[in-house]
Amino acid sequence: MPVDYSRLAADYDAVRGSDEMDRGYWFPGLVEAAHLRAGDRILDLGAGTGRFSQYAAEIGQVVAVDSSVDMLSRAREKGLFPVVRADAHALPFRDDMFDAALIVMVLHQLADFPRALREVRRISRRVAIATSDMRTRTLCLLDDAFPSLLKIDRGRFPPIQRIVEALSAAGFRTVSVGERPYRRIIPVDQELDRVRRKYISTFDLLPPGEFERGLAFLERELPKGSPGGFDASATFTFVGASR
Numbered sequence: 001m002p003v004d005y006s007r008l009a010a011d012y013d014a015v016r017g018s019d020e021m022d023r024g025y026w027f028p029g030l031v032e033a034a035h036l037r038a039g040d041r042i043l044d045l046g047a048g049t050g051r052f053s054q055y056a057a058e059i060g061q062v063v064a065v066d067s068s069v070d071m072l073s074r075a076r077e078k079g080l081f082p083v084v085r086a087d088a089h090a091l092p093f094r095d096d097m098f099d100a101a102l103i104v105m106v107l108h109q110l111a112d113f114p115r116a117l118r119e120v121r122r123i124s125r126r127v128a129i130a131t132s133d134m135r136t137r138t139l140c141l142l143d144d145a146f147p148s149l150l151k152i153d154r155g156r157f158p159p160i161q162r163i164v165e166a167l168s169a170a171g172f173r174t175v176s177v178g179e180r181p182y183r184r185i186i187p188v189d190q191e192l193d194r195v196r197r198k199y200i201s202t203f204d205l206l207p208p209g210e211f212e213r214g215l216a217f218l219e220r221e222l223p224k225g226s227p228g229g230f231d232a233s234a235t236f237t238f239v240g241a242s243r
Contacts, residue, residue: 008201009070012049015199021184026130027055029180030102033240034128036060040099043124045088045116046106050075056102057081063098065091088116091123098124107131107163108156109201114166121170121243129239133160133179140231141222145214152202163239172241184232188223191230 017026030052036042040060044053047064048071056062062081065088066072072083086092088110101124107113108131120127134154143150158166160177167175186194195215198204203211222230 008198009049009068009074011197011199012071012074013051015194015197017051018184021182022051023055025180025182026104027052029130029178029236029238030056030104030128031059032128033130033176033178033238034100034102034126035240035242036100036128041097043093043098043101043120044081045091045101045103045120046109047071047075047083050078050081050083052102052104053081054078060099063093089119091119093123095122096125100124100126100128102128104130105132107158108153113158113163114169117166118170121167121172126242127167127172127240129163129241131160131163131237131239132157132234133237135159137234141218141225142214145217145221146203146206146210148206148210149200149202152205156202160237160239167239167241171243173243175239175241178238178240179235180238182232182234182236185229186232187229188226191226191232192219192222 036059038059042056042060042062044056044062044064047053047066050064053062053064053075057080064072064075064081064083065086067085067087069085072085075083084092089112101120107129110116134157137150139150164175164177195218
């Protein structure tokens with residue numbers, strides 16, 4: 001069953017991040033990995049609602065690309081950059097059109113991510129990829145609530161080494177890998193609301209009944225075990241490449 005991104009669009013900005021974390025954590029990692037410079041022509045691939053396009057627009061000329069009409073409708077409301085509906089495997093842009101491409105938590109959603117990276121290589125000189133290394137990822141209490149969650153994600157997310165190999169095979173000459181620790185303490189009521197609204201796309205892929213059982217478990221246990229808030233600490237991987 002595919003993930004229903006039209007369902008996610010309405011709540012995406014509210015449940016997936018915050019301006020503080022997006023601007024203070026995610027975007028600096030992308031700037032560093034892609035070596036973004038003032039005036040760059042930037043492609044935000046899998047841009048969704050344009051969370052990161054809006055920051056990139058402060059640096060250069062941005063085009064936000066996504067396959068979801070509903071996500072792009074939200075991005076268009078920001079009014080800061082053009083949006084294009086397109087398939088990442090066959091991008092409708094001329095060769096060398098962009099200086100840099102940003103790909104944030106997207107590769108696991110693609111049917112053939114090496115093919116998409118070949119397309120990125122064709123149209124862009126540099127790329128920054130933000131992803132999660134599922135070999136080391138834990139979800140704390142969410143692991144107990146949703147036993148299938150990590151197993152499914154380990155099948156969805158390509159291993160870091162495969163990403164590096166795919167970038168090299170696509171023709172990028174220089175590839176770098178860095179990890180950035182992330183810490184966010186989320187009020188318990190807010191975390192429960194995020195789960196109820198299925199802020200993790202893999203919730204749509206759980207076996208029948210597991211989401212409902214896991215939500216009931218969290219509603220019972222999270223207030224008891226996290227009086228100071230839900231600790232969403234993690235480490236994410238930023239892969240940069242250039243020709």
